[in-house]
Amino acid sequence: PWSTTVGAGGTAAMAGGARGPPQDNMARACGEGRAPPRQPQPSGRVVVHIDLDCFYAQVEMIRNPELRDKPLGVQQKYIVVTCNYEARKRGVKKMMSVKDAKDKCPQLVLVNGEDLTPYRETSYKVTELLGEFCPLVERLGFDENFVDITEIVEKRLNQLQQSGWSRVGVSGHVYNHQAVNLHDATHVRLVIGSQIAEELRGAIYTRLGLTGCAGVASNKFLSKLVSGTFKPNQQTLLLPESCQDLIRSLDHIQKVPGIGYKTTQRLEMLGVRNVCDLQAFPPAVLEKELGVSAAQRIQKLSYGEDDSPVTPSGPPQSFSDEDSFKKCSSEVEVKEKIEELLPNLVARIHRDGRQPHTIRLTIRQFSTDKWFSRESRQCALPPHLSQKFGKESSNIISPLVDILMKLFRKMIDVDVPFHLTLLSVCFSNLKDLPSSKKGSIGFYLKQMSPPSGSGKREVENVSQGEGSASWDQ
């Protein structure tokens, strides 16, 4: 199913003509008049963004191949959170209500995707696979990864120079159909990057059976923006000269990754509607509205500049499990929900092997207008409970429930009627178990403390501290 390699061949080497082919016919968001003058910066990096196609649906189709050629949606509560391309052809969209989706497509097959375990596991397999090629892999959600392949490109470049410079051709699309200039060192590196991106996608497909898109560019931001250009299972290379065209193709600022809901609201009050407005906006005014840091960051993004590194994600920083519902309004119900969430969560952490030192309870209260705000309370886990994650058996659930109920009462006065629509439990502040070698201090401490703790009483002191004292760092 792979898209064929598009040769950048002979005619592509248009030496001096640094400007890409004029593509002014597209109705772009930016007015003709004021193109801010900025050169594409010479960062020298090569970054790939990999974005799996309708990830949850793909995982479900692998789990049950019968679903392959049917329109398929993945459902959480009453929402179709994602769907395969058969379903999209028939008008089903991401985050559509089940009702609307069934109206659009009566034959739609739905699978429940509220348990993320299969997606999480597959997701980490992808990240680990990419990690075999290169240590610099950063996750973004479950279905996206950034890979900094600068070093691999350099290595290939050297090999090519020694073996006498064979043909280099682009793999996949080039944004804007811009001609490649093989006399331009930056172009050559990015072209090699496109070949490596094709190999990464190939490995993800042959080893895991998953398809996805890739974007190749000189930084994370641009690689992410360009990866969506050709949509299922294709890849796109961005050359520096087309950077402005790419970012100006965004018709609204909220499509800029890094500019979310809140910032969009503020920018709109300032009269900033599209990317060109943001590029041209007075920096000092922007800094007053958003703070220096955010202002400078997003204004640089508006030019396609992003010096943020690809930061290896490593193992997760937190483990959480949540459930949403129509109504939960008594303490007993809260306790039941928590007891439902915990065993799975505890098992996941146990598999991870590290010990959490912080626990958090998050709630969402029903309310008509600002239904999207949550509150949380967290506390340090008492050390003896942290340690129980290390090993099997003993009932760690009950003391955790006790702690969580105390956290709950810190947020909610149970004597006043309440109406929750979500509960979430999160463990964070994960530490490796002291790698107790024989003879080390850690070994003796670990051996000596646990023997006599039935683990019932010490829970009391955890949340009792009126000062809320957290032993957290």
Added chain:
DNA sequence: TGGGGTTAT
């Protein structure tokens, strides 16, 4: 809108 995640303040 769900069921997750991250970092900055």
Added chain:
DNA sequence: ATAACCC
């Protein structure tokens, strides 16, 4: 602890 961001 919250607020912002990402999927």
